Structure formats: structure tokens, C-alpha cells
Amino acid sequence: MYKESFQAVVFEEGTLKLLDQRYIPRKEEIFPCRTYMDVEFAIRDMVVRGAPAIGAAAGYGFYLAADALSHLPRKQFLEELRKASDILDQSRPTAVNLRWALERMWRRTNQLGNTSTEQLLKHLLEEAHRIREEDIETNRTLSRIGAEVIVPGARILTHCNTGALATAGWGTALGVIKEAHFSGKDIFVYADETRPRLQGARLTAWELVKAGIPAKLIPDSVAATLIRDGKIDCVILGGDRVAANGDVCNKIGTFMLSVICHHYGVPFYSAVPVSTIDFDTPTGADIPIEERSADEVKTIEGVTIAPKEIEVFNPAFDVTPHQFVTGIITERGILRPPYAHHIAQLKQEIYEKEQTS
Numbered sequence: 001m002y003k004e005s006f007q008a009v010v011f012e013e014g015t016l017k018l019l020d021q022r023y024i025p026r027k028e029e030i031f032p033c034r035t036y037m038d039v040e041f042a043i044r045d046m047v048v049r050g051a052p053a054i055g056a057a058a059g060y061g062f063y064l065a066a067d068a069l070s071h072l073p074r075k076q077f078l079e080e081l082r083k084a085s086d087i088l089d090q091s092r093p094t095a096v097n098l099r100w101a102l103e104r105m106w107r108r109t110n111q112l113g114n115t116s117t118e119q120l121l122k123h124l125l126e127e128a129h130r131i132r133e134e135d136i137e138t139n140r141t142l143s144r145i146g147a148e149v150i151v152p153g154a155r156i157l158t159h160c161n162t163g164a165l166a167t168a169g170w171g172t173a174l175g176v177i178k179e180a181h182f183s184g185k186d187i188f189v190y191a192d193e194t195r196p197r198l199q200g201a202r203l204t205a206w207e208l209v210k211a212g213i214p215a216k217l218i219p220d221s222v223a224a225t226l227i228r229d230g231k232i233d234c235v236i237l238g239g240d241r242v243a244a245n246g247d248v249c250n251k252i253g254t255f256m257l258s259v260i261c262h263h264y265g266v267p268f269y270s271a272v273p274v275s276t277i278d279f280d281t282p283t284g285a286d287i288p289i290e291e292r293s294a295d296e297v298k299t300i301e302g303v304t305i306a307p308k309e310i311e312v313f314n315p316a317f318d319v320t321p322h323q324f325v326t327g328i329i330t331e332r333g334i335l336r337p338p339y340a341h342h343i344a345q346l347k348q349e350i351y352e353k354e355q356t357s
Contacts, residue, residue, distance in 0.1 A: 002182050004164045005210060009048065009056045009132060011125075014067075016060040018048045021165055025206040033057075036065035036084050043091040043098070046197065050166020051240045051276050052135050055097030059128035061088050062105040066124050070117045077117070081109070093288045094249060094317050096241040096278045101131055135168035138273045138331045139175045146176035146236070146271050146329035152185045154233040157223060159192045160251035161203035162238035162271065173236045173271040174207060176329060181213045189215040190232065192223055194251060196296045196314065220253055224260050235261055239272040239328075244347075246322030246339025247284030248272075252315055258324035270320075271329040279347045284319030292316050 006028065008019040016033035022045070023029050031047045033039045039061030042048050048057045065084035069077050085102050092098060108127045112120050150156065156177060160166075163174035171178065180187050189208060194200035201217055208215040218226070226232050235257055241249040248254070248270045261268040281287055294312035298304060306312075328335040332349075335342045 002178065002211065004169065006164070007169065008165045009053055009060075009168050011060050011128070011132075016057065016064065018042055018057065019165065020047050021049060021203060022047060024165070024202055033061070033064070035068060036061045036088060039064065040088050040091045043088070049199070050161065051095040051097040051238070052139070052167040052172065052273060053165070054092065054095050055101035055275065056128075056132045056135055056168040058088055058098050058101040059105055059131040062102055063121070063124045063128045066109075067121055070121060074117070078109075092290060094240050094290045095276075096281075097273075097275055100275050104131065132168040135273065136170055138275075139167050139170040139172060141331040142172060142271060142273060142329060143170065143175035143179040145331070145333060146173075146269070147179040147183060147185070149234065149267070149269060149327065149329070149334070150176070150180040150185055150187060150236075151233065153187070154180070154185065155188045155190065155231055156180075157190045157192070157226065157232045157235045157257070158204065159200065159220075159223075159235075159237045159253055159257060160194045161199040161207070163204065163207040165203050165207060166238065171207075172273065172329075173238045173269075174204065176236055176269075176271050177213065178211055181211070187214070189213055190223070190226060191215055191217050192220045192253065192257075193217060194253065195220055198300075199251070223257060227257075227260050227264050227266055232266055234267040234269065234326075236269045236271055236329075239270045239276055240317055241281065241287050242270065242272055242277045242328060242343075243281045243284045243287060243319075243322075244277075244279055244340060244343050245283050246325060246328065246335070246337070246343060247287075248320045248322070248325055248328070249284055249287045249289075249317050250320065252318050255318040255320045255324075258320040262324045267326040268320075268324060269327050269329055270325060274330050274332055274346065274350070277328075277330075277343060277346070279343065284321065287317075287319060289318070290316040 020031040163171035
């Protein structure tokens with residue numbers, strides 16, 4: 001079985017160690033997080049990115065905050081922990097896994113309300129470890145399920161980065177691609193460069209090369225031509241939040257691809273863990289879209305490429321209507337239209353399981 005040669009999210013000796021994605025592929029450098037504010041910075045500045053990886057990092061950030069505040073009386077401890085949790089939650093507003101992980105850490109905190117602070121910290125660290133480990137297993141399961149939609153010899157287009165760098169390990173959409181490759185399906189991958197942060201060029205291309213998967217890197221503007229000319233058999237990408245009606249919020253440029261695929265009849269899949277589905281957000285129109293710095297567009301690696309006076313609109317994400325989505329690949333199976341119905345069913349199943357556990 002193929003094993004990654006790197007780990008993007010590791011907790012050792014009281015420190016969260018993140019593979020700093022701002023510097024890949026030039027160098028592989030670890031960014032140490034010793035406080036929850038270090039984690040907040042790492043998420044906000046995209047040291048770590050990708051919805052599942054952000055969730056895993058947030059779990060450890062919560063623990064680091066609790067550890068730093070553990071000397072306080074319990075009432076004050078909880079009040080200050082809530083403030084720290086809110087700071088982490090605000091570091092990036094779109095990816096739902098961030099909030100999901102923090103809410104999970106709060107549930108564990110509330111369950112252990114009468115335990116000693118020492119025991120609480122022990123259980124919180126265990127919970128953060130579980131979030132990370134479960135994500136890796138979820139990605140493996142999701143990938144095996146998703147690989148079923150890939151035919152032998154498929155030419156696959158992907159956008160942004162959804163591999164081991166964007167998760168606790170293995171990957172979502174790129175995990176599906178790796179599963180198809182290592183199961184002998186003789187696939188070929190086209191990776192969009194993904195402006196303006198170039199996650200496709202810097203990160204996905206790096207992971208594809210490390211895994212030995214046949215691939216080409218393309219400018220974002222080439223994708224439409226490949227799809228029109230019949231050179232793409234399917235598009236598989238990730239998602240930062242999926243609404244209850246099946247609308248998919250993902251890296252900017254995803255919506256554009258979905259429209260082209262819909263026009264030319266090319267299957268379009270989003271691969272996400274169930275934790276990325278926001279059952280409480282009715283539609284994509286209700287998802288807050290993060291707008292990032294103008295410098296991301298006007299500079300590349302610190303080099304200015306546009307007039308400093310020009311105004312910039314730089315949304316980090318866009319929303320793809322569910323009508324343009326062929327299927328949503330999860331660890332519980334592939335969701336298909338009508339999405340609102342099947343997502344509601346999934347929500348009920350999860351609720352019933354939680355009530356009996």
C-alpha cells in the first residue's frame with residue numbers, strides 16, 4: 001500500500017507541528033504551534049489549509065488553549081476558553097470543519113464538567129487525536145467509494161489541493177485519484193494551477209509527483225478547452241462547505257468548471273467527508289464567502305505583477321449550484337439528486353446514531 005512520505009498535521013511533545021504550505025514546493029519546513037494563537041495564525045495565514053486539515057488543527061488549538069488556561073478557577077476557565085475558541089472560529093469563516101471541530105471539543109468539555117482539570121486536559125487531547133485519526137480513516141473509506149466512479153483510462157481534471165496536505169492524511173478528491181491510480185486504473189490527471197494562491201501548481205502538482213501519478217499542470221484558463229475537446233472524462237474536486245440542498249462551496253473557480261461540465265455533459269463530483277456538510281445551512285447563498293488580501297492577486301512570491309493603484313476583488317471561494325453536481329462522494333456513500341432529500345436522510349441517520357451511542 002502506498003504511504004505518504006510526509007505528514008502535514010502532527011502533535012508531539014505539547015506542540016502542533018504543521019508542514020508549512022506557504023513554502024512548498026521550494027522547501028519542506030515545519031511551523032510549530034505552541035499556543036492557540038499560533039494555531040489561529042497558521043489557519044488564517046494558510047500555513048495549514050483545506051477544510052479537514054483546518055478542523056484537525058482547530059481541535060489541537062482548542063486543547064492548547066485549555067492547557068494554557070488550566071490554572072484558572074473552573075468558571076473563569078470556561079469563560080476564557082470560550083473567548084479563545086471564538087478567536088479560532090473566526091480565523092477563516094467559510095470552511096465548516098473548523099466550527100465542527102470546535103463544537104466537538106466543546107461537547108467533550110461539557111460532558112466532562114465534573115472531572116478534574118488534569119483529567120479534562122487528558123480527554124481533550126485524546127479527542128483532538130481522534131479527530132485527526134478519524135479524518136484519515138474517513139478519507140481512506142471515501143476514496144475507495146469514490147474510485148468506483150472512475151473508469152479505466154480516465155482523464156481526470158482537479159482543482160485546488162485536496163490531498164494529504166489538505167487533510168489529516170491521504171486526501172479527499174486527490175485521495176480518490178490516488179486510490180484509482182494505485183488500483184491499476186491507468187488514469188491521467190490534469191491539475192489546474194488554481195489562482196491566486198496557486199495551490200494546484202504548488203501543492204497538488206507536488207503531491208502528484210511524489211505519488212508518481214501521470215499528470216500535467218495547466219493554467220486555469222486551459223480547462224474549458226480540454227473539456228470542450230473531449231479530453232476530460234470527469235472532474236473531481238473537494239469542498240469547504242456543502243449546504244443542506246447540495247450546493248457546494250469550494251475554491252474560487254469551481255463554479256466556472258461546473259458550468260462548462262454541465263454544458264458538455266462531463267461528470268462533476270465533489271469529494272468531502274460528512275463533517276463538511278452543513279446541515280444547518282439551507283443553501284449555498286447562506287454560506288459566508290471569505291474575501292482575502294489584494295496582495296494575493298497583485299503579487300506572486302513577493303513580486304508585484306499589477307499596478308499598486310488597481311482595486312482587487314479576491315473571494316477565496318465560490319458556490320456551485322447542486323444542479324451542476326453529478327454526485328457528492330462521502331465516506332457514507334455517494335449522494336446523488338435529489339440532494340435535499342438524501343442529505344436530510346443522512347442528517348436523521350447521524351442523529352439516531354448519536355442518540356443510541
